[in-house]
Amino acid sequence: xxxxxxxxxxxxxxxxxxxxxxxxxxxxxxxxxxxxxxxxxxxxxxxxxxxxxxxxxxxxxxxxxxxxxxxxxxxxxxxxxxxxxxxxxxxxxxxxxxxxxxxxxxxxxxxxxxxxxxxxxxxxxxxxxxxxxxxxxxxxxxxxxxxxxxxxxxxxxxxxxxxxxxxxxxxxxxxxxxxxxxxxxxxxxxxxxxxxxxxxxxxxxxxxxxxxxxxxxxxxxxxxxxxxxxxxxxxxxxxxxxxxxxxxxxxxxxxxxxxxxxxxxxxxxxxxxxxxxxxxxxxxxxxxxx
Numbered sequence: 001x002x003x004x005x006x007x008x009x010x011x012x013x014x015x016x017x018x019x020x021x022x023x024x025x026x027x028x029x030x031x032x033x034x035x036x037x038x039x040x041x042x043x044x045x046x047x048x049x050x051x052x053x054x055x056x057x058x059x060x061x062x063x064x065x066x067x068x069x070x071x072x073x074x075x076x077x078x079x080x081x082x083x084x085x086x087x088x089x090x091x092x093x094x095x096x097x098x099x100x101x102x103x104x105x106x107x108x109x110x111x112x113x114x115x116x117x118x119x120x121x122x123x124x125x126x127x128x129x130x131x132x133x134x135x136x137x138x139x140x141x142x143x144x145x146x147x148x149x150x151x152x153x154x155x156x157x158x159x160x161x162x163x164x165x166x167x168x169x170x171x172x173x174x175x176x177x178x179x180x181x182x183x184x185x186x187x188x189x190x191x192x193x194x195x196x197x198x199x200x201x202x203x204x205x206x207x208x209x210x211x212x213x214x215x216x217x218x219x220x221x222x223x224x225x226x227x228x229x230x231x232x233x234x235x236x237x238x239x240x241x242x243x244x245x246x247x248x249x250x251x252x253x254x255x256x257x258x259x260x261x262x263x264x265x266x267x268x269x270x271x272x273x274x275x276x277x278x279x280x281x282x283x284x285x286x287x288x289x290x
Contacts (some may be wrong), residue, residue, distance in 0.1 A: 006025075013039040017060040022046075022081075026064065029078050030155060031235035033208040043116040045080045049073070078208075079156040083230065086124040088175040089131045094254045098135050098221075102252050106220055107139055110146040120220045121209060121245070122227035123152035126163025126202070127172070132223070136182050145199060149216070153207035164204040166194035176274050182264065208237060218248045225275075226256035237265065244269055247279040 002179070014022060017035050023034035034042075046061070055061045065074040089095055106116045121128040129152035136150075148162060154160050170190045173181055185192040207213065209227070222243050228236045240261045243253055253261070255275045261267055263277075272278035 013043045017235040018062060022058070022077075025074070026078060026081055027060070027232070028067040029210065029279045030082070030208060031232070031239070032082070033232045034081070034228045039240065042081065049076060049080060065280075069088070075157070079158060079273060082156050084154075084156060084159055085123040085226065086127045087176075088127045088173065090128065090175075091257055091275070094223070094225075094276065095131060095135050095141065095160050097252075097254075097273050097276055098132065099139060102221060103136060103139055107136075107146070108127045108149075111141075111142075114147070116146070117217070117219045118148075118150045119215075119220045119223065120150060121207075121222060121224040121243075123159070123163060123204070124156075125159045125168075126152055126166065126204065127168075128152075128223055128225070129163065129193055129202050130166065130184075130198055131176075132269075133194075133201045134176075134184050134228045136201065137184065137197060138180070143212055144200065148201065150202045151205065151219075151275075152202050152204045153209075155206070155208045156208045160204045160206045165201075166199050168192050210235065213242070213246075215246075218250055219251060221252045221254070222247060223254045227257055227260070229256060240267065240269075244279060249279055249282040251279050253277045253279075 005133070016039075019034075019039050022025075026034050028192060046058070050056070050061055053061070053064070055064065056067060061077075061260040064070040065077055072176050080164050110116045118132060118287075120126075120212050132150055136148060140146060140148075152160075152163055154163070168191070170192065173185060174191045176185070181192070184195050186195060186196055203280070224239070224243060226240055231239065244267060247253060252272060253269065255261065255277070257275055259275065261269055261277055263269060263271070269279055
């Protein structure tokens, strides 16, 4: 790296060859496909990393992230190139589905001593997970006494830390209905932090969906919305199959508005609602542990 650490100059856009190398690493590590013509986007997202490392050009950066010393920076690169778009109660029909169909029997199951496990996969900075938690808390004021847990995972460690802190600015929380905002967030100037009742329900973890998953057991509900749109077809289908296997019989999978599981390719899942799928009831199974 030293021969590239001679200048703090800002690098221009990557060449076609450099862009191809970056795209290959991104796809290899995350399954994400970097579309053609994204040189300016790559420049805007990686320029800060090059300046921080005092690397003058993209080829030097590419060489570095492929060394043992560059392993940590390689993760930073993947995080920088990952799109994080989220809102509280985004695609609200899924939360209507939780309130009206999937959560009431699961809450009764928990009140009878059972476990309930929900996974927000590709959770970004946690707004989806906290929306799920608010929906739960409204249905079950006694949720803190129940064995109900939400796993919120994302590939970006910055987003994971953000979500765990549970602190959002005023413009972000405006998407939360006013009554829920007053009930579940404490204000401090223009910052709003989720109350402990919500934070205690959620475990945040850094997780690459393209890599092996450390969780044991299965989930009652999985949210993975607007994530696989960045994957190629093979990676998409692989992920849908892994989610199917991670659901308990009777469990639900919620996907993004522009996504669909190709059921014609031999999936066990069935359509259960708008961009919602269900694994048919077959055999009893334990919920997931994390």
